[in-house]
Amino acid sequence: MTTDLTDLGWSQFFNGQLDLEEIGTLTPVRLSEVRRRSVVALTPALERVEIALTGDHVATDMAVGDFALTDGTRLIRLLERKTLISRKAAGIAAQAQLIAANIDTLFITTSCNQDFNEARLERYLAIALDAEAVPVIVITRKDRPEEMPAEDYETRAKSIYEGAEVMLVNAKDAEDIARLERYCGRGQTIALVGSSGVGKSTLARGLTGEEIEVGEIREDDAKGRHTTTARSMHRMHAGGWLIDTPGMRELALHDASEGIATLFEDITELAAMCKFSDCRHRGEPGCAVRAAVEAGELDPERVERWRKLLEEDARNTETIAEARDRGRKFSKTVKSAKKAKSARRGE
Ligand SMILES: Nc1nc2c(ncn2[C@@H]2O[C@H](COP(=O)(O)OP(=O)(O)OP(=O)(O)O)[C@@H](O)[C@H]2O)c(=O)[nH]1
Numbered sequence: 001m002t003t004d005l006t007d008l009g010w011s012q013f014f015n016g017q018l019d020l021e022e023i024g025t026l027t028p029v030r031l032s033e034v035r036r037r038s039v040v041a042l043t044p045a046l047e048r049v050e051i052a053l054t055g056d057h058v059a060t061d062m063a064v065g066d067f068a069l070t071d072g073t074r075l076i077r078l079l080e081r082k083t084l085i086s087r088k089a090a091g092i093a094a095q096a097q098l099i100a101a102n103i104d105t106l107f108i109t110t111s112c113n114q115d116f117n118e119a120r121l122e123r124y125l126a127i128a129l130d131a132e133a134v135p136v137i138v139i140t141r142k143d144r145p146e147e148m149p150a151e152d153y154e155t156r157a158k159s160i161y162e163g164a165e166v167m168l169v170n171a172k173d174a175e176d177i178a179r180l181e182r183y184c185g186r187g188q189t190i191a192l193v194g195s196s197g198v199g200k201s202t203l204a205r206g207l208t209g210e211e212i213e214v215g216e217i218r219e220d221d222a223k224g225r226h227t228t229t230a231r232s233m234h235r236m237h238a239g240g241w242l243i244d245t246p247g248m249r250e251l252a253l254h255d256a257s258e259g260i261a262t263l264f265e266d267i268t269e270l271a272a273m274c275k276f277s278d279c280r281h282r283g284e285p286g287c288a289v290r291a292a293v294e295a296g297e298l299d300p301e302r303v304e305r306w307r308k309l310l311e312e313d314a315r316n317t318e319t320i321a322e323a324r325d326r327g328r329k330f331s332k333t334v335k336s337a338k339k340a341k342s343a344r345r346g347e
């Protein structure tokens with residue numbers, strides 16, 4: 001059976017990374033599960049094969065949705081990603097954990113109720129923009145709006161960022177699901193983010209016809225527990241792929257300064273014109289942001305949210321950088337210990 005690679009989400013972007021020899025000898029696959037010492041990959045024939053990780057390949061470098069080349073038994077190399085979503089991993093060894101690669105569209109989900117708020121949506125928008133995925137705000141419960149008419153939620157969402165499409169839906173309604181399917185066609189990859197209870201499972205069920213379980217699977221090893229994800233790529237009715245992982249549902253902001261700058265482009269540009277390059281926009285002389293607020297050209301609440309988002313991002317990013325420094329020293333120790341061990345085993 002020859003399924004077109006396009007079905008997997010393959011495009012010129014990936015094809016252009018292969019040299020002639022690789023085209024002749026290797027097969028592109030897409031990772032649908034990342035385990036501790038192996039990955040499960042989707043082949044061009046849409047079969048799932050388990051590939052052991054050998055040599056320098058380690059699970060922490062791989063993400064669900066990655067494209068890789070295999071010679072049939074081994075994973076030869078990962079291809080450069082079009083988009084990447086990561087999160088700050090929990091625990092002392094804080095490091096960025098890769099959540100999903102090559103997502104085209106991120107459905108940022110909220111509801112016509114108290115879950116809806118600009119700050120939350122902006123945080124997800126910054127993540128999507130930073131990852132270079134197209135953000136679509138999906139507002140569920142249009143059939144049961146709580147605090148104001150459903151259309152008002154839509155209007156508020158539309159005013160957040162003009163680059164984001166807004167879809168007001170009843171997640172249980174087949175016609176509304178069909179409206180979302182324009183992002184879910186053949187070759188497209190999407191993911192759902194949003195708080196618990198906003199309707200992500202309901203949307204996922206509507207788009208795939210599957211009841212998706214996103215429980216974390218833990219594989220124990222001597223050094224502790226390593227979290228992997230269960231089967232995470234799901235085919236949608238419209239032909240595309242939905243990536244659903246526990247990590248995706250618990251995304252936190254980190255290292256997203258470019259996304260924040262894109263989302264708040266106007267404020268970012270103003271801030272560059274402040275007299276002091278480290279201006280905190282809290283009343284310093286020559287503050288262009290402050291001046292715009294005073295002139296009524298900028299919403300002060302939006303400025304406050306922007307500042308908080310930057311702070312949150314800086315806080316989390318710093319922790320990762322610091323941990324990385326600490327980790328380097330530690331990993332040297334681990335590496336030499338491992339070497340000694342393999343030497344003893346005669347590997
Ligand atoms: N009336 C109505 N009910 C909805 C809508 N979207 C979701 N629900 C209901 O809201 C409840 C929560 O929806 P879920 O799909 O489980 O939410 P979730 O985001 O997956 O939540 P987690 O699994 O906790 O992440 C369910 O009872 C859904 O049937 C909607 O648009 N309209």
Ligand SMILES: [Zn+2]
Pocket residue numbers: 271274275279280281282284286287288289290
């Ligand atoms: Zn300023």
